[in-house]
Amino acid sequence: SIVVPKITNENENKTNIFNNIVQPIIAELIGTTFFILIGLFGACNGDNKNSSLTAGFSFGFSLMILIASFGHMSGGHFNPAVTVGVLISGAIDLKKGLLYILMQLIGGSMAAGIFRLLSHTTTYQRCRGGATFLVTIQTPKEMGGIITDRINWWEGVCIELLLTFIFVTVILMVSINHKSKSNIASIYNGIALCVCIFASNKLTGGSLNPARSLGPAIFANVWSHHYIYWIGPLFGASLAGGFYRFIWSINDQNTFDNK
Amino acid sequence: SIVVPKITNENENKTNIFNNIVQPIIAELIGTTFFILIGLFGACNGDNKNSSLTAGFSFGFSLMILIASFGHMSGGHFNPAVTVGVLISGAIDLKKGLLYILMQLIGGSMAAGIFRLLSHTTTYQRCRGGATFLVTIQTPKEMGGIITDRINWWEGVCIELLLTFIFVTVILMVSINHKSKSNIASIYNGIALCVCIFASNKLTGGSLNPARSLGPAIFANVWSHHYIYWIGPLFGASLAGGFYRFIWSINDQNTFDNK
C-alpha cells in the first residue's frame, strides 16, 4: 500500500508540471499568436481613414478575449514587456518569465508569418507588413501641405515608454494588487491597450510590445528604428513594476507588516 | 392517489420536453434570425468608409445581446460552426446539435429574406445583398491604382478557418471550460466576433458562420466561392473543439481522474 500513494504522487507531479509549466507555456505561445494575428489583420485592413480606431479596437479587444480564455493558465501576458513588469512586481519567478518571453517572441513571429502567407502583396506592402515604424507627418492641405516631418527616435522611445508604463501599471493594479484586482481584469486590460493605441498609432504605430514588433519586422524586413520597440516598452514596464512594488502596493505591505 | 402523481409526471415530462427540446430550438431559430438580420442591416448601411468597424460592431454586439437573452435556453450558438465545436467538445448531444444547425440555417435564410423585402434595390445591390464573397483589392492611388487583385480561394479558406478556430476556442473557454467560464461570457463572445470581423471584413467579408453566408447567398443569388464559407468555419470549429478536448481541458480531466 506504500506503492499506490507513490504512483499517485508521480501522477500528481506530472499534473503539477503540466499545470505549472507546460500548459502556461503553450497558452502563451498560442495566445500570443492569436492575439497578434487578429491585430495585424485588423490594423492592415485597408481602411485608412479609421486606422487608429480600427487598430486600437483590433489589438485591444483581441487581447481582452484571449486573456479571458487563456488567463487562468498563464496569466495572459502575451507581451514581453508585461512579463518584465510582472517579474519586477514579484508575481512570477525568473525562469518561468524567461520561458514566457521566448514563447511570446515565437508566437509573434508565427503570427507575422501566417499574416504574410495569407496577405496579398498589395495589401501587405501598403501597411508595410504590419510592422511598427516612426510615422512621417504631413502638414494638412489647409496649412500648406508641403512640410513633412518624422517623429524623432527619442520621441518614439518616450511615447512607447510612457504608454507601456501606463499600460503595465493598469495591468498590475487590476490583476495583481490585492486591493484593486477585479474579476473583469481582462476587460480593463483590453481597453487599456485600445486607448494606448488610439494615442500612439499615428506616431509610433502603437506597439507597446516587442513581440508584436519583432515578428512583422522579420517578415516585412522593416528594421528602421526597431530598437525603439524594445527599449521603450521594456523600460516603461520596468518602471511600472518598480512603481507598483514601492508605491502602489506599499499599502498592502504595511498592512502585512503590522499583522 | 396513484393517478395524481402520474399526471404530475406527465406534466413534468411535458415540461422537460418543452424545456430541453422545444424552447431551445425556438430560441436558436428566432435568435439566429434576429442576430443575422441586425448584422445585415448594420453591415449594408451604405457607410462605405467605416465598413469594417460598422460590420464588426453590428454582428458582434448583436450576437452579444442575443446570447444574453436566449443563451439560458439554448446556449446561444446561432452558428452551425459553433454547434459543431460544442458537439466535438462533448457539451451537447448529436441529435440536438443537428436540430440546432437546421434551425440556424432556416433562421439565417429568414433574416436574409426579411432583409431583401425591406431593402431598396439600390442599397441591396450595392452590398450584393449582404452576401459574403472574396473581395477584390485595388492598389491605392498613391501606389498606382491600376492593379486589382482578388483574394484566392485557398487564402479565403485559411482566413475563415483560422478566425473561426480562434472564435470557437474563445467561446468554449469562456462558456464551457470549468476553470475559465465566466458569467459575462456573452460579452466575450460578442467582442470575439467583433474583432474577427474587423480582421477579415475587407478580405472574405468576415463570415465565420455558414448560416450567415447561406441566407444572403440564396436571396442575392451570389454563389461564387460559397463553399469557402462552409469548409473554413466548419473545419476551424472542429479543430477548436479538438484542441479544447485534448489540450485546453485536459487539465480538468487530470484533476477529475485523480479524484
Add this chain to the structure above:
Amino acid sequence: SIVVPKITNENENKTNIFNNIVQPIIAELIGTTFFILIGLFGACNGDNKNSSLTAGFSFGFSLMILIASFGHMSGGHFNPAVTVGVLISGAIDLKKGLLYILMQLIGGSMAAGIFRLLSHTTTYQRCRGGATFLVTIQTPKEMGGIITDRINWWEGVCIELLLTFIFVTVILMVSINHKSKSNIASIYNGIALCVCIFASNKLTGGSLNPARSLGPAIFANVWSHHYIYWIGPLFGASLAGGFYRFIWSINDQNTFDNK
C-alpha cells in the same frame, strides 16, 4: 400611544408614495431628458461620415449610463415603447405605465427644446433638428449616382417595428425574466440600442422610441411620416411583450404551476 404609530404609518405612507410614485416619475422625466439630449447632440455633431456609428454609440451608451443611474428608481424605461412592452409582460401596472409615458414624452420634448436653444441654426438645420425621417438613398457614384430613392412608409414601419421588437425582447429577457436577468442589464440594454441604430440609422433614422421622435418633430417642425415612429415602435413592443408572456417566460410559469 396609538397616535405615535399612526404618525409612523403616515410617514411610512409618505415614504411609500414618494418611493413608489413620485421618485420613479421624476426619474423617468429627468432620465429621458438626459438620454435624448446626449443622443441628439451626439447624432447631430456634423460628423457625416460616421453618422451611424456616432449616432448608435451616442444614444446607446447614453441609455446605458442612465439605466445604471436611475434604473433602481423607475426601471429606466425612457421610452414609451419599452413601457408598453413591460406593461404587456405584466411587470408594471397600467396607471403607473401611463404616467411613465407622459413623463417620457415631456422629457423628450424638453430635450429637443434644450437642443434647439443651444444649437446654431446651421448645425440644427443640417440634421433637421435631430428629427427622424425616411432617408433618401442616392445611387453611389460608381453605379451612376443619378437615381434617388426614398424608403417607403411601409418599409419604415416594418423596420422600426422589427427592431423595436428585438430591442424590447432583449430588455425583457435581461431585466425581467427570472432565468436570464442579469446584474449588468444596463450594459445589454445600451448595446441593444447601439446595434439597432447601427442597423437603421441610414434608413429610418433609428428611432425605436416615440418620445425620441416627438420632441425633435415639434421643435424642428418635421412631421413627414411621423406616424411611423409611433406605429412601428409601439406595435413592435407589444409583440415583444406578447412573445415574452406566452413563449419566453412560459417556462417560468410551468415551473411555478408545478410548485
Add this chain to the structure above:
Amino acid sequence: SIVVPKITNENENKTNIFNNIVQPIIAELIGTTFFILIGLFGACNGDNKNSSLTAGFSFGFSLMILIASFGHMSGGHFNPAVTVGVLISGAIDLKKGLLYILMQLIGGSMAAGIFRLLSHTTTYQRCRGGATFLVTIQTPKEMGGIITDRINWWEGVCIELLLTFIFVTVILMVSINHKSKSNIASIYNGIALCVCIFASNKLTGGSLNPARSLGPAIFANVWSHHYIYWIGPLFGASLAGGFYRFIWSINDQNTFDNK
C-alpha cells in the same frame, strides 16, 4: 510593555496618514496625468474625420481604466468638477477635496507639458495643443459653404454645464448612492465621459473638466473663452451634487430616519 503598543500606534498613525492622505493625493496626481495624457494624444492624432469618436473613446476609456486602477486609493476623480460634486454630496471633506483639486490641476499641466514635449510642431498646432475652445462651424458644401458661425460664449457655458451635470450625476449614482452603486462603476463613469464628448466635441471641444482645459491652455497659450471651462463644469457639478443630496438620495435618508 506600554512602549510596544505606543510604537505600534505610531506605526498605525503613519499607516493611516499614508493611506488616508499621501497615497490618495499621489493617486490623483499620477492618475490625472495619465488620464489627460492619453486623452490628448488620442484626440490629436490627426484623424480629422473621426475626431468625435476618437476623442470620446480616448478620454472616456482612459478614465475607465484609471478609475479601475487608482479608484480604491482616491476614488478616482481626476477632475475638479467631480471633486466639487462629491464635496457637495458630502462624501469627502473640504480639506482633502481642495488637495485633490490642486493635484488634478498640477496633473493636467504635467500631461499638457509632456504632450508638448513629445509632439511635433505640425501636429501640435493642428489641434492647437489639445486645448478646448469654441468651435467655428462652417456651412456644409451642399448648403452653400460660405457662412461660418461660432458657438457663443453662453451656449458654450450651457453645454459644458449641462453635460457636466449629467456626467457627475451618473458618477454619484453609480459610485456613491447606496441603492444604485455598482462594482463596475468605472465602466459606467468611463462610458459617461465617452458620450458627453461625442455630444460636445464639435461644439466646445468636450472638456467637462477644468484640469483637462487648464494644462493645454498654458502650454499652447490658447486662452480664448477659457473661463467657460471653469464656470460650466464647476456649476454643473455643483447642481449635480445638490440634486443628488436633495432629490436622488433623499430616499436613503428617509429610510435612515425611520430606522
